[in-house]
Amino acid sequence: MSPLSHDPHARQYMHCLPFGAQLIGAAHAQPHTRFRFWAPSCQTVQVVFENVKDAPPLDMTPTGNGWFEAQAPCGPGTLYRYCVDGQQRVPDPASRFQPQGVHGPSEVLDPRAYAWQHAHWQGRPWEETVIYELHVGALGGYPGVMKRLPALAALGVTAVELMPLNDYPGERGWGYDVVLPYAPHAAYGSPDELKALVDTAHGLGLQMFIDVVYNHFGPDGNWLGHYAKPFFRQDVKTPWGEALDFDRFEVRDFYCDNALYWLTEYRFDGLRIDAAHAIGNTNWLRELADHVKARVEPGRHVHLVLENEHNEANLLESHFSAQWNDDAHHCFHVLLTGESEGYYRAFTESPIGKLARVLGEGFVYQGEPSPAHAGKPRGEPSAHLPPTAFVMFLQNHDQIGNRALGDRLRTLADDDALRAATAMLLLSPQIPLLFMEEEFGSTQPFQFFTAFTGQLADAVREGRRREFKAFSAFNDETSRARIPDPNDPQTFVNSSPPADAPLDGERLEWMHFYKSALCVRAHLLMPRLRHARALGAAVLADDAANGLAALVARWRLDDGETLTIALNLGRDGVPLSARPEGMVIFETPPRARDYADNGVLPESACIAWLTGDVPEYSSEHDARVVHREEPYA
Numbered sequence: 001m002s003p004l005s006h007d008p009h010a011r012q013y014m015h016c017l018p019f020g021a022q023l024i025g026a027a028h029a030q031p032h033t034r035f036r037f038w039a040p041s042c043q044t045v046q047v048v049f050e051n052v053k054d055a056p057p058l059d060m061t062p063t064g065n066g067w068f069e070a071q072a073p074c075g076p077g078t079l080y081r082y083c084v085d086g087q088q089r090v091p092d093p094a095s096r097f098q099p100q101g102v103h104g105p106s107e108v109l110d111p112r113a114y115a116w117q118h119a120h121w122q123g124r125p126w127e128e129t130v131i132y133e134l135h136v137g138a139l140g141g142y143p144g145v146m147k148r149l150p151a152l153a154a155l156g157v158t159a160v161e162l163m164p165l166n167d168y169p170g171e172r173g174w175g176y177d178v179v180l181p182y183a184p185h186a187a188y189g190s191p192d193e194l195k196a197l198v199d200t201a202h203g204l205g206l207q208m209f210i211d212v213v214y215n216h217f218g219p220d221g222n223w224l225g226h227y228a229k230p231f232f233r234q235d236v237k238t239p240w241g242e243a244l245d246f247d248r249f250e251v252r253d254f255y256c257d258n259a260l261y262w263l264t265e266y267r268f269d270g271l272r273i274d275a276a277h278a279i280g281n282t283n284w285l286r287e288l289a290d291h292v293k294a295r296v297e298p299g300r301h302v303h304l305v306l307e308n309e310h311n312e313a314n315l316l317e318s319h320f321s322a323q324w325n326d327d328a329h330h331c332f333h334v335l336l337t338g339e340s341e342g343y344y345r346a347f348t349e350s351p352i353g354k355l356a357r358v359l360g361e362g363f364v365y366q367g368e369p370s371p372a373h374a375g376k377p378r379g380e381p382s383a384h385l386p387p388t389a390f391v392m393f394l395q396n397h398d399q400i401g402n403r404a405l406g407d408r409l410r411t412l413a414d415d416d417a418l419r420a421a422t423a424m425l426l427l428s429p430q431i432p433l434l435f436m437e438e439e440f441g442s443t444q445p446f447q448f449f450t451a452f453t454g455q456l457a458d459a460v461r462e463g464r465r466r467e468f469k470a471f472s473a474f475n476d477e478t479s480r481a482r483i484p485d486p487n488d489p490q491t492f493v494n495s496s497p498p499a500d501a502p503l504d505g506e507r508l509e510w511m512h513f514y515k516s517a518l519c520v521r522a523h524l525l526m527p528r529l530r531h532a533r534a535l536g537a538a539v540l541a542d543d544a545a546n547g548l549a550a551l552v553a554r555w556r557l558d559d560g561e562t563l564t565i566a567l568n569l570g571r572d573g574v575p576l577s578a579r580p581e582g583m584v585i586f587e588t589p590p591r592a593r594d595y596a597d598n599g600v601l602p603e604s605a606c607i608a609w610l611t612g613d614v615p616e617y618s619s620e621h622d623a624r625v626v627h628r629e630e631p632y633a
Helices: 141-155 191-203 251-263 283-296 326-337 341-347 351-361 397-401 413-429 455-466 487-495 507-529 592-597
Strands: 020-024 032-038 047-048 061-064 067-072 077-083 088-090 130-133 161-162 179-185 207-212 232-238 240-246 270-273 303-306 322-326 390-393 429-435 533-543 546-557 562-568 583-588 605-610
Touching: 020 270, 032 077, 047 067, 130 390, 141 161, 141 191, 141 507, 161 251, 207 251, 207 303, 207 341, 240 429, 251 270, 251 283, 283 303, 326 390, 326 413, 351 546, 413 507, 413 562, 413 583, 413 605, 429 455, 507 583, 507 605, 533 562, 583 592, 592 605
Parallel strands: 130 161, 130 429, 161 207, 207 270, 270 303, 303 322, 322 390, 390 429
Antiparallel strands: 020 032, 032 067, 047 077, 061 067, 077 088, 232 240, 533 546, 546 562, 562 605, 583 605
């Protein structure tokens, strides 16, 4: 059934914005639009209509505290801008769509024009989440992503996380140079195509998350400082520009409504809050979470996830579902690659011991001084939190794309060790996150790309190369010249997976591995994760200089059964003095359990045991046959 068909059970959704262009009146009445705009730094504002013949500018009425309002007999498809103080024309900061990009006019939309086919969808409990992060543009826009959804559902993914969609300058970019937070990026498709993508995902049982940027604006196309200087703090700068003033209720409301807009009008199931530490206002973060919980309709599962360098465990106790666990990634990365520069230097001493702390307590840094933070304390105690409060990953857009050449982990690590680490990722009670094409063992780079022009393009290119000056591989101009120019269209092409790559050979083998582990997670672990808790992790071998790194971790599951996982990322087998109790539910490499039965955990191995009543598996789902050549039924 077409997402736009007139199913009698379909529903329309619209988040009524208290600002911007909002259709008013009945859906089938003569269209009228209310315009509301905050411009405390200006004296006069007009609405200028750009595709309405002979329409004069409409004077907006000041209503106090910097607000201006107007109403016009216009409807969907109307293109408009605001003219401030009779001079500069600017787009609406709450624009729902910018068909000509961030420097063009805003468009009035009718959100009720899309008829949702899966309006009954209520989401999924957090413990059922397996996240797949992707870049919409690199996969061919909304239609390209939609084509991949059935395969992702079959793989065992339960949530798709889109890198930021908010409008930014140019056709290419990661989306973190946000300029207009309410307008989905036009280069990816229309707003209704985005809704169709979310709707289709829900029909397949997939949650949809979106990455939102509430900590800064990008350097090109943001006019807020021109007409609303109080939106920004004058005493604080972020690495990306002026800090937003979340002590002002206008700023707080702007972003609280943005969160509700994505969750209600576009029916996203969750938000990932980018760089929450750079917001600099934990009270507002709690307010945001409370606002969302109070406003979404009862019965829906809606999840808020933080990226937070400060490891503030208190935010995970009641307000947020989870946090991206960078500590987990850094431990794994050091163990798999031996790298020790940059922030990895904080994880080079006993990385297997630090990984044991991740598995047993959540964060590595829980208030201890961090070498990567000038020796300052970092983090808060986290052992009391459930393992599902942490999102674990081996790769994501940051950890690949912020490398100078965008290297995938498989180009840096041994395949067998990477499979063992992946098994831990997929079977640990922490919430796993995969990055696009990871399930195929991809070696294609994902590089930093933009579409800036002129002096800004030069500044971004040279600034990125300076970033890596302190790294040994890029300590001279010749080596730094190899770093891809973010503005070169080929950099985007190099980072975009092919749409029709055959599923055979290594790609098929890696996909089977991921699918097998996720099948075990779905059938044996997900139903038991709601109240799971860590029982601790013990280091079996810790001698990185001699290639020894192994541990055993245990969790008490919801029904009282115990999950035990032994991991060896070293180059030699290590003694396993007491074979864990229970049935082996997954192993890599094949027959690793035979060594374990004889008191040895082999090199590059991961074995998972589950106590209690474990259902029988058919051979097509047996974790011991993940390297078969024939595809799964």
